[in-house]
Amino acid sequence: MKKATRSTPQEQTSLAVSSPARWCGYWRGIRSQYPNLAAFVLLAGMLALLPVILRNNYQISVLNFIGLNTIVTVGLALLMGYAGQVSLGQAVFYGLGGYGAGIIAQRTGIPPFAAILGAAVVTGLIALLIGIPLLRLRGHYLAVATLGLNVIFLLIATNETDLTGGPNGLAMPGDLSLGTFIFDTDLEFYVLIWLAALAILALSLNIVNSRIGRALRAIHSSEIAAETLGVNTAHLKVQVLVLSAVYASVAGSLYAYWIGIVSPSDFSISFSIELVVMVAIGGLASIWGAIFGAAVVTLLTEFLRNLLPQLLSGASGEHQIVAFGVILVVIMVLMPEGVADKFFIRATGSLKRIRAWRKRQ
Amino acid sequence: MTPDQIFQLLIAGVTIGSIYALIALGFVVIHNVTGVINLAQGEFAMLGALLAITFTSETALFNRAFTVNLNLPLLLAIVLATLLVMGVGALVYVIVIRLSRTDSxxxxxxxxxxIAIALRGVALIVWGTDPYRLPSFSEGPPLQIGTAVLTRQDIWVIGSAFALMLLLYLFFQRTMIGKSLRACSVNRTAARLMGINVSHMMLLAFVLSAGLGALAGIVIAPKTFMGYEAGTYLGLKGFVAAIVIGGLSDERGAIVGGLMLGILEILAAGLISSGYKDAIAFIxxxxVLLVQTTGILRRGTPSQGAGV
Structure with missing residues (x-):
């Protein structure tokens, strides 16, 4: 429970919103968001510049994967790091988004974006139904139950051929189009995916720095204590699960439209585990860490896939699995708090030192 | 479906169920003594089986780069494979307990x-994607019980699983080391104060579980094909078996859970649909978890917090 007590400077200031005049408090509320705002603008600027530098489709598609993973991991970080609920089945919601959008568009013929919205609503409802009983479970019981959901989902996707297309997968019924504009290049999807990711990021940062965010952290530290302080823990946990499921669903729908086909192997248990790994590398209770983790893990797998064959002659995908496992173990052994956490603490630490130095001047 | 057919399914269920029970026991032993949930448990079974196969019959390794043909006697191969996997278990102990020192x-x-991913990858490099099979432990016609058929390997599987459980029971109840292990699972601090070397006990728990897993993989290897991925589902089902009755902390619960799971799975596959066989365990x-949030047997307060 160490991690929950860690609070960054901006959180401390947002807790201290209690100045006499209300506008003053409001102003301090905005000011407390400055580091987040700055980082957000920096990220958005970087993302706007990247496609200008990279003209290579492969690199753009890697960035797309990072974006999709970011959307899912930000939700998972809210669920795991803030509400303290481990989900080893987040690929289920990603899959529901992909299959859901495909099936809805195929059966009803409504426009793609309406299908994506429909899939998100359905996924949210399913998460609600699953969450109410399952979130009573704690710790490894919840982990193994969500793992079980993933197995069941995969088997349904494989066996219900009429609905899902079975092992061959489900081809999306049409292109993703908005009015007359059709998204069909990697770059167009890059814009769409990262706009969605930025919107979800902004929303999540706001949630984390709000009353709900503090209530969630309270649940993480001690559920009983949070309850005695008037936090409706059961409601809040289900709400966060539904939110994370909707995020994952949106990412899954975008993935489905981008690739054009979804099959059961896209939503395997190893993907669920990879998502948890991304959040863990980012340091669990950190929205920025989740992006960092998504980027690191995605790049690492791509990097290993391309680099290893050059280093070791005759090396192939097999060696990549070993390297991934070993690197994962090394990271978690050396930095159980997550890589990003260490990095950010150091960064905020030096910021503090700079401020103190300026005050002395 | 005649009673005979159901009896036949029951035999198949007990056979696979005793394998789940052995793997579940591995989970429980490690969890009780060290508090760790070792999700590499299924990989022990996979490694044990593949090593035993390599020792006994001609096998092409490293993408057919070279072929080993040791042709060791079966018993020696089993002992060697189990010892090697126990070594891997010790390695897992060193990484998870000695090196990491986290309590999250x-x-x-x-x-x-x-570790599981890395082991799977190593197995993929060494043995490739080919499925392997161990020859049956003993030749001979299957046994008839009524109209149901019990193969010799079924007897080997069930017999060795129950022999192992009995040995384990005697070890825990009658030997000083076994009692020390149990003391560690009751209260590690108190055990340390009583002069028990807790870290040795933790090492022993990992080695013991690895051995159990390896033997489980070896005895089932003549009945199914073993490949680098075979450990994943064996491990997951062993985990479910360990958790569903005993809440991951009761050896008897793990055994009952394993057998029950095996029987249910085979019955469901035979009576309903084989497509959803792997889902049964999780359904x-x-x-069960919805009714009793901490496993059927486990009473008292649920463990505090997620420990994340």
């Missing part, structure tokens, strides 16, 4: 997942 459950789980698990 989720970090420990992720470390064991990483049962979720159903």
């Amino acid at each position: 459950v989720i970090v420990q789980i992720i470390i064991t997942i990483g 049962v698990l979720i159903a």
